[in-house]
Amino acid sequence: MLEELKQKVYKANMMLKEKELIILTWGNASGIDREKGLVVIKPSGVPYERLKVGDMVVVDLDGNKIEGDLKPSSDTPTHLELYKNFKNIGGIVHTHSKWATMWAQAGRGIEAYGTTHADYFYGMIPCTRNLTEGEIELDYEKETGKVIVETFQSIDPDSIPSVLVKSHGPFSWGKDSIEAVNNALILEELAHIAYGSEHLSRGVLKRMDQNLLDTHYLRKHGKNAYYGQ
Amino acid sequence: MLEELKQKVYKANMMLKEKELIILTWGNASGIDREKGLVVIKPSGVPYERLKVGDMVVVDLDGNKIEGDLKPSSDTPTHLELYKNFKNIGGIVHTHSKWATMWAQAGRGIEAYGTTHADYFYGMIPCTRNLTEGEIELDYEKETGKVIVETFQSIDPDSIPSVLVKSHGPFSWGKDSIEAVNNALILEELAHIAYGSEHLSRGVLKRMDQNLLDTHYLRKHGKNAYYGQ
């Protein structure tokens, strides 16, 4: 069942380790089959050294386990909330990668300071608000998904494929789980570079020129893209 | 004698090197057999490249050498003090890992700024007070253990499994020496992320929401834990 998707999601999970985006079990990747309405996700708390393709868990969009011997990631309700609301995405990745997490803990979004950012993110990568006490107690992981969706009320998730969850860490997405990993990697790099640029500017750095942002984002994305083959 | 424990403690010591928590001989791991009241610990100043399982030293809780050709780690009296006072711990690790040591040298505990912290440490990771001149001259390594115990007078060492020793570096512990290494690794990661979050907040970062801290710590620990398999 969903063998190809399981292979891809397994690979995406292993890439998190190879790209040094996680240590221990600090992350998870998932992918969705939109036609069947089924999501494949990493099992909860299994060490990456022992993870196998067959360990991937299949759940439906209500969180019911459809296949798999193991419990799905405890963050599954967050993933499902994003799949239900961001209609074009095919894969999601959650990490606690260092530089992105610094910004999330500081409660700050990452402003677009240069073309490296503009090549992949069409503006600021936002940070969510705090969850309320009620939200945390009600259904913590699902509410995390809902506050991400709320943050994107007036932002297009297809052109800003990452978010920083306040006091927590980043979620990234893409057309599939592999692209989601790449976006998580790019986010980590941007988070580090932006940290340094702000420091070198002693707190007076403004976001990049809007024309330059447009040019770089649009040469890679959209109808008139001319980057790549 | 204690072959299984020696194997585990040896492995824990080698992990310190693999995880890049130490350079040269800057660290040591130990484990205890609570029934026999015996501790297995790394020998003093032996390069990790040459370390063998058979080099592990066995001492009793008074520090008498029971088995082994080599002298035990010079930090042995610190380890023993912790085993005597923290009744549930089974392994201890000492390193001079960079980011944790920065905080120790600055004399500052690491506040809980996010869920990465909350998943493993149920509140601030404390820093000890300075040792007095008398304590340093009397029995330095033993007094180091005593000041750690003093620091935990009103803190549960099972829910805060690390400490920063002022002007020195971190000690971490766990149910065995392998978990202690993992806690040392997590501490190092937290120390780096907290450093960055404070910097990005320009000195006004408050600790994370208490409800979020509770939820994250308790989803991994305690009776109602639901993380993992």
Add this chain to the structure above:
Amino acid sequence: MLEELKQKVYKANMMLKEKELIILTWGNASGIDREKGLVVIKPSGVPYERLKVGDMVVVDLDGNKIEGDLKPSSDTPTHLELYKNFKNIGGIVHTHSKWATMWAQAGRGIEAYGTTHADYFYGMIPCTRNLTEGEIELDYEKETGKVIVETFQSIDPDSIPSVLVKSHGPFSWGKDSIEAVNNALILEELAHIAYGSEHLSRGVLKRMDQNLLDTHYLRKHGKNAYYGQ
């Protein structure tokens, strides 16, 4: 056609990955055959894992493709502008390497703070001005080249073999593409060290002594050089 040059440019591109100056497809290296007036450059957006010598693209100085199945790098017009104006250079490299990009995004040149800098760069590594809206819309990549040339109006590109493009990242060059990679690597190291030196000086660091700058640069470069064999 130009087999030797293709081999060298291919090698230079692969070195960008090995030296960790790039992730994903974030860079490109080129080389020129001055006699034939032809430039060999990396194709656009091809992953380094799959890049082959035969993928290198040959263009003339007007940007016409002379040989190759793939589209040349989208930054080709920038490279061509530099080859046309900096008459002695034989290779160019563009990256988004972290530390150099921090300075570029901050819009700051890197001052000469020590002999590591002076051994390779005879003074400040400059940062370009912002492109105007008109320049960005007209012919973005070519105008990027032109603003670099403008920045070097009173600077000798042979003794300052790198530039930071504002809100973008570094370009480096050299007598061939391999030397350009080395200069990109050196720039990255200098960018990191200068960042730290400024921090340690709390904003009052002055550039190094001019006599020391002269001595170090000239012991490696020029008529009376005495470094090396």
Add this chain to the structure above:
Amino acid sequence: MLEELKQKVYKANMMLKEKELIILTWGNASGIDREKGLVVIKPSGVPYERLKVGDMVVVDLDGNKIEGDLKPSSDTPTHLELYKNFKNIGGIVHTHSKWATMWAQAGRGIEAYGTTHADYFYGMIPCTRNLTEGEIELDYEKETGKVIVETFQSIDPDSIPSVLVKSHGPFSWGKDSIEAVNNALILEELAHIAYGSEHLSRGVLKRMDQNLLDTHYLRKHGKNAYYGQ
């Protein structure tokens, strides 16, 4: 001639690369045979990938080449000045390692902030004064050695086995070239940790307690040392 010493100095040079204390050709190691009054040193500007034991150059204390096909390191006169004045040292290493160089460029010595420092350096690691214009022009590398010696007028080089040369970088030494490499590695680690501790203290960090410094240094060094086997 001096085969054993050449082997050791060659190994020390290669360790600089393995320990990531240098990139390209940015460093050199030497060793001395005190009885014969001869120094073995790396040749100038030879890439480490191609370096062979047989490339090591033998010079006397006046800098005359006694054996070797290649030119000795351009920093040879600095090494000789140190061997002539620091009577107990057997090996010297020069690098441009990142964190130590940051302090050197900032013109600041590294204060003793913790036991990691105290285990190897019995107090502050000093930074030299600027060379005068006359000194730079007269005999630059020799004068660099002389200003190091001047810096140690009232410091014991055996208990502070490193120095930061202003606007340049570190030199380290030891009983032989291998110990000198280890001291260079330790210095680099200390430089990074001290940088972070100062940052976390927002500029008000005082040096460590003198009693603690004494205890740590003396438990590893001197008559009553009890660290190691």
